[in-house]
Amino acid sequence: KAGVTQTPRYLIKTRGQQVTLSCSPISGHRSVSWYQQTPGQGLQFLFEYFSETQRNKGNFPGRFSGRQFSNSRSEMNVSTLELGDSALYLCASSFGGGRPSADTQYFGPGTRLTVL
């Protein structure tokens, strides 16, 4: 069974631009969560989608948004990029349906975003 895939793996943008990252979950998984990892803050929860609906959201500004498609693939978008948005963005998928945090999450390798 193929794992979680994320594209692109690396991205360089400049301040003020916007970016879209993509995540394909494991086949059969209906929940997709997004995390931001930085050296100073560690792994921080961005949002979680289940059956095309945002089910939970972390404490990030509205510049961070996401969506999920009917095939469970998900995208996250960051508008008006800031230097502080440079980070590793990780996507995780799980079967969903039960309590999300107790559902084993399978992570992708991440997208490394650098904002210049």
Place this chain on the structure above:
Amino acid sequence: DQQVKQNSPSLSVQEGRISILNCDYTNSMFDYFLWYKKYPAEGPTFLISISSIKDKNEDGRFTVFLNKSAKHLSLHIVPSQPGDSAVYFCAASDDRDDKIIFGKGTRLHILP
């Protein structure tokens, strides 16, 4: 305000010995705890979890202990192997909010 704290950024342990990774939390509402392991250039991998109704959970070489009164959990790896060298993240959630809150991680080095 960090709700999940891993106070040791790194730890070195001799191969074959026990590795003990510690984690403290501040939110008394947390009722589910997880440990993840991360190798460079890969996403985190789930290791083991424990519900607050238990104080111990074991899976092969990995055991997690939970001390609710001290708001402390620990991961024991026995015996430690070279492939255990990685960054370990402690995480927690509560039933009401249900967001997984991660610690900043501890880098474990297994020495030959």
